[in-house]
Amino acid sequence: TSNFSPHLVNEFRAQFARRSFDFPTVSTAPHLEVSNIFTMGVNRGNPDFYREQRSEVTDNVTDVIGHHTLQFGGDFNFVRSQESFPLFYPFEADFPSIGAFLGTDGAVSNCGTPTCPHPYVIFFERFQAPNYTEPTINPSIYQGGAIPQSIRQAAEATLNHTYTGFFLQDKWQATQKLTLNGGLRYDFETWPSQALNTDWHNFDPRVGLSYYVGTERHVVVRAGFGLFHGIIPSPLLGCQEPSCGGVLGRFPGRNNEDNLNSTTRLFAFASAPAIMNMAMQGLLNGTYPDSTPAPFCPNGFLSTCGFFGDAVITRFAQNHKNPYSVQASLGVGFEVLPNTDLTLSYLHVKGVHLGSFFNVNQPNPSGQVFVHTSGGGTAYKNVYFANWMQNCGQAQCSGYGPLFSQGGLFPGTRDPQYAVYFEADSRWNSEFDGLLLSLTRHFTNNVSYGVSYTFSKTLDDGPNPSFVLIPQDSQNISAEKALSADDVRNRFVGNMVLSSPHKWPVALRDFTFSTIVTLQSPQHFTKFAGFDANGDIFGANDRVGAEPRNTFTGDSLQTVDLRLARSFPVSEKISGEFMVEAFNSLNRVNIKFFNTVYGAADFCPQAGVNVCGPGPYYLQGSPNPAYGTPRAVFNPRQIQLALRFTF
Numbered sequence: 001t002s003n004f005s006p007h008l009v010n011e012f013r014a015q016f017a018r019r020s021f022d023f024p025t026v027s028t029a030p031h032l033e034v035s036n037i038f039t040m041g042v043n044r045g046n047p048d049f050y051r052e053q054r055s056e057v058t059d060n061v062t063d064v065i066g067h068h069t070l071q072f073g074g075d076f077n078f079v080r081s082q083e084s085f086p087l088f089y090p091f092e093a094d095f096p097s098i099g100a101f102l103g104t105d106g107a108v109s110n111c112g113t114p115t116c117p118h119p120y121v122i123f124f125e126r127f128q129a130p131n132y133t134e135p136t137i138n139p140s141i142y143q144g145g146a147i148p149q150s151i152r153q154a155a156e157a158t159l160n161h162t163y164t165g166f167f168l169q170d171k172w173q174a175t176q177k178l179t180l181n182g183g184l185r186y187d188f189e190t191w192p193s194q195a196l197n198t199d200w201h202n203f204d205p206r207v208g209l210s211y212y213v214g215t216e217r218h219v220v221v222r223a224g225f226g227l228f229h230g231i232i233p234s235p236l237l238g239c240q241e242p243s244c245g246g247v248l249g250r251f252p253g254r255n256n257e258d259n260l261n262s263t264t265r266l267f268a269f270a271s272a273p274a275i276m277n278m279a280m281q282g283l284l285n286g287t288y289p290d291s292t293p294a295p296f297c298p299n300g301f302l303s304t305c306g307f308f309g310d311a312v313i314t315r316f317a318q319n320h321k322n323p324y325s326v327q328a329s330l331g332v333g334f335e336v337l338p339n340t341d342l343t344l345s346y347l348h349v350k351g352v353h354l355g356s357f358f359n360v361n362q363p364n365p366s367g368q369v370f371v372h373t374s375g376g377g378t379a380y381k382n383v384y385f386a387n388w389m390q391n392c393g394q395a396q397c398s399g400y401g402p403l404f405s406q407g408g409l410f411p412g413t414r415d416p417q418y419a420v421y422f423e424a425d426s427r428w429n430s431e432f433d434g435l436l437l438s439l440t441r442h443f444t445n446n447v448s449y450g451v452s453y454t455f456s457k458t459l460d461d462g463p464n465p466s467f468v469l470i471p472q473d474s475q476n477i478s479a480e481k482a483l484s485a486d487d488v489r490n491r492f493v494g495n496m497v498l499s500s501p502h503k504w505p506v507a508l509r510d511f512t513f514s515t516i517v518t519l520q521s522p523q524h525f526t527k528f529a530g531f532d533a534n535g536d537i538f539g540a541n542d543r544v545g546a547e548p549r550n551t552f553t554g555d556s557l558q559t560v561d562l563r564l565a566r567s568f569p570v571s572e573k574i575s576g577e578f579m580v581e582a583f584n585s586l587n588r589v590n591i592k593f594f595n596t597v598y599g600a601a602d603f604c605p606q607a608g609v610n611v612c613g614p615g616p617y618y619l620q621g622s623p624n625p626a627y628g629t630p631r632a633v634f635n636p637r638q639i640q641l642a643l644r645f646t647f
Contacts, residue, residue, distance in 0.1 A: 030283075034096075035094055044088065082157070091122060091283050121268055155243050182208075183207075186202060188322075199319075279302055342440075369397050399611065447498055451492075459487075495516045514562075525550060533601035552628075574645060580639070599623045
């Protein structure tokens with residue numbers, strides 16, 4: 001920090017930082033997942049190794065000129081990230097239901113084992129460049145232990161990028177009552193030329209004001225407006241070269257994509273339940289589906305008895321934009337009682353160019369099917385089955401019909417060399433509108449309290465790179481707009497602190513009691529079919545019938561946290577404090593997530609027995625008895641004891 005004059009100050013900072021996270025897999029058991037219910041085995045969501053080197057230079061200048069406080073400056077970051085990400089090693093198997101996972105649903109029999117598990121899709125990864133055609137995997141890998149070093153090195157890549165930003169702002173004390181703030185920030189990121197192009201349009205103007213109205217209530221009005229740019233999701237981009245991006249280059253006709261190929265190759269295989277049971281058994285015995293002998297299949301190998309192709313999990317659009325938000329706020333605060341303030345404010349936030357991905361290998365619709373909503377409505381829904389017209393006989397069918405339940409429909413693709421191909425882009429949006437009320441009593445006469453209430457609504461079209469949020473219709477992302485999974489319509493938080501004065505009797509003095517009460521409206525979840533109901537191969541995102549996203553209402557949240565503390569002197573310079581804390585002290589069961597796999601392509605019993613089965617039916621007509629049951633809860637009562645010394 002340099003003081004050039006009483007009103008001119010410069011602050012310069014520089015750093016070099018290195019962090020390394022080694023996440024060696026403890027057990028290389030396959031990643032097994034029952035769609036939208038639970039997962040087990042290897043966690044495919046994290047890299048096996050990550051190292052980052054960061055060099056940063058920052059400089060800020062502050063100059064006070066009369067009633068103006070001017071600030072300007074900038075910062076530069078160079079980041080070198082290295083990671084190993086063997087995404088589908090040894091393999092991933094996704095199941096449509098718990099019955100399919102356990103092999104007890106009766107879909108497969110005479111498989112040679114007491115039960116016959118059958119996933120609807122299997123993903124796996126090959127590492128031997130340049131063709132990635134090794135026929136086997138060593139089955140000893142399933143016995144546990146870390147991922148072999150050779151595999152980690154094969155799925156390793158380095159990505160360099162920079163963050164640069166400049167800002168200029170002025171805080172102007174226009175009058176004794178009015179303060180105005182204005183500024184402009186400019187940011188950009190650079191990436192390797194084969195990865196992303198630089199977005200040079202990230203200008204963020206911002207303005208704000210504070211006006212002291214006065215009166216005996218000390219009324220203050222505050223308002224603000226501004227743009228706030230964020231960064232491109234580098235962890236998702238970082239997966240592209242180690243494993244996620246594919247080895248065949250851009251998707252045919254998608255010249256907008258980047259040129260960052262993967263160093264490993266991912267595959268996917270999907271077929272009928274009996275074939276999938278054989279494929280999984282083959283993998284457990286060390287043989288990939290395209291090397292598993294099957295005389296009854298067209299070319300003598302199991303892969304030709306189903307759909308087999310490359311799986312591209314993430315390839316970025318080269319002109320991927322930086323996400324940004326448009327924020328506007330207006331608030332008024334005043335003193336309602338001595339030492340007690342009330343604030344009423346409104347906040348609007350619009351998210352723009354938010355990142356996620358969609359299935360570019362989804363073909364044009366092959367037809368439409370008549371389906372229902374949970375509220376009794378009806379609509380025609382696009383389907384993508386390769387043989388829809390041959391089996392339905394016309395573009396619009398009155399229902400899925402018997403061929404659906406008999407496995408007579410086959411999924412379609414835009415390019416048959418790929419099973420799935422997900423392109424990451426910045427097409428998504430969100431909206432938040434909230435009214436916030438806050439009452440605060442400052443600590444006076446050994447008492448303080450605060451009450452906060454928020455009434456809000458959040459909408460979005462699924463801006464999160466998650467398999468379950470991939471749009472059902474890749475050509476109509478706007479149709480995904482619905483209540484956000486983050487929507488909390490009402491939220492109340494109250495807190496209080498009481499303390500006993502030091503002048504009280506020794507047995508009662510220096511105690512502090514505090515509590516926090518949280519009450520929150522239910523969040524919402526999506527009703528999933530649990531399998532590929534629309535015929536585009538990928539089944540994790542398929543919803544029931546014509547149902548929008550997030551129509552299943554969850555559980556409200558209610559917690560009471562308590563804390564009792566007693567301070568005591570130890571010596572002239574040392575004091576101690578004993579604390580007892582109880583979180584969720586009433587031990588209420590607060591459900592975090594629900595099983596929302598409906599178990600049918602349309603709502604039952606309206607869709608008929610060909611879709612729903614003969615019954616029985618459960619919550620909301622679901623043929624799945626587990627539908628609507630809890631699958632994760634927040635923490636139960638937790639009691640914590642602590643002793644703190646201050647010296």
